[in-house]
Amino acid sequence: MLSKAELYYFSPTGGTKKAGEIFCKGIAKGVKLVNWGLRDKKAEQPASELSVIALPVFGGRVPAVAIEKLKELDGTGKKAVTLVVYGNRAYEDALLELNNAAEARGFQVVASAALVAQHSIVPKVGKGRPDEQDQASILAFAGKVLDKMEDTAAGEVKVPGNVPYKAEMAVPASPVSLPACKLCGACEAVCPTGAIRQERGTIATNPENCILCMACVAACPEHARILPPPMQEKMDQMLGALEAVRRENEYFL
Ligand SMILES: Cc1cc2nc3c(=O)[nH]c(=O)nc-3n(C[C@H](O)[C@H](O)[C@H](O)COP(=O)(O)O)c2cc1C
Incomplete structure (x- = not known):
């Protein structure tokens, strides 16, 4: 176990924070939580052995507002684990985008994961995730990350995704x-x-x-x-079929 880690998270409805905290429980005795959803907050620079960066997937990307927060960090000489949390549809270019942004700040990304949480627009999709099964698999991953951190010959992490990334999602209407x-x-x-x-x-x-x-x-x-009811209905229709599907977490070491 590490003695300390930071968890940097952007979690508008709590799923990303929950998944990130499960991982942190398995990797460090103490965790400093840094909420990137707060406006106008001064950057808190990484000070511990490991920075865990957890962002949600929006339209196959990570939210630009969270990437702006990441750009305020100096990760030179620091190790990071990156987590994207998605609503049981797909994470597409999100993890690659997050890793590229973390590496551009100097972080060495030692491991990454794409984790499933309840869909924040259509909650019947991925309902109750992360659940007990997720918790066990996330904790097992944390154990492997600890082993990798001790292995000086361990290689780089490769994650799926394409550059150029998917076009940024258009916001058709607001709540x-x-x-x-x-x-x-x-x-x-x-x-x-x-x-x-x-x-x-x-x-x-x-x-x-x-x-x-x-x-x-x-x-x-x-x-x-x-959400405006016609938009909610459209989203329910578009994603409803995923209620019967269980996507599994994916881990990259
Ligand atoms: C605007 C928006 C876009 C989303 N796009 C995707 C997506 O592309 N793929 C997916 O599987 N889930 C998608 N989701 C679901 C979220 O990734 C998922 O619910 C995540 O847990 C939200 O994080 P939070 O609970 O920390 O707010 C989207 C949610 C929102 C609000």
Whole structure:
């Protein structure tokens, strides 16, 4: 076991954080959590033996807002494990994009994984993931990573993906607030891009900034923040068939 690791994560609805924490439990006695979903927070530079970087997959890529946070780190001489967490569809170029970005900051990527979590737009897809079976396989992977870190002759990590990456996902519409909204400000507080503002007794969402991450929907205590119903129906139709499919985690050492 390592004595300490950092977990850098961007996790609008909690699945990425959960998967990252399972991995960290298997690799280090103490973990420093660094939430990249917080706006205007000063960068916390890696100080421990290992940086674990966990990002969700959005449209087969990793969110640009999280890559901007990664660009603030100096990983020179530091080891990293990279994790992408996806909603049981596909992770496409996300892991390659994350690894390239980490290596560009000087990190040595010692291992990577693509892990499955509940889909944050269509929660019946990947429901309850990561589950007990995932937990056991993620912990077994953590053990192998520890072995690899002791092996000075260990090679580079190769992950799937293509360059140029998939085009960045277009955001067709932003979440909306229902009349049950009590203007508590929870949505505004969690928005990682500052797209939400209270204006004259209503919630205004700037579609230019919204990345559709679902943090505001997950944070609303009144369940009064939703995707526009026609869009939710379309997403349910597009992804619904994946409810019956179980994608497995993939590990790269
Ligand atoms: C805008 C958006 C795009 C997504 N794109 C994909 C995708 O391409 N493939 C996939 O399997 N899951 C996709 N998902 C599901 C998320 O990757 C998955 O639910 C992840 O666990 C979300 O992380 P979080 O729980 O930390 O917010 C997408 C979710 C959102 C909100």
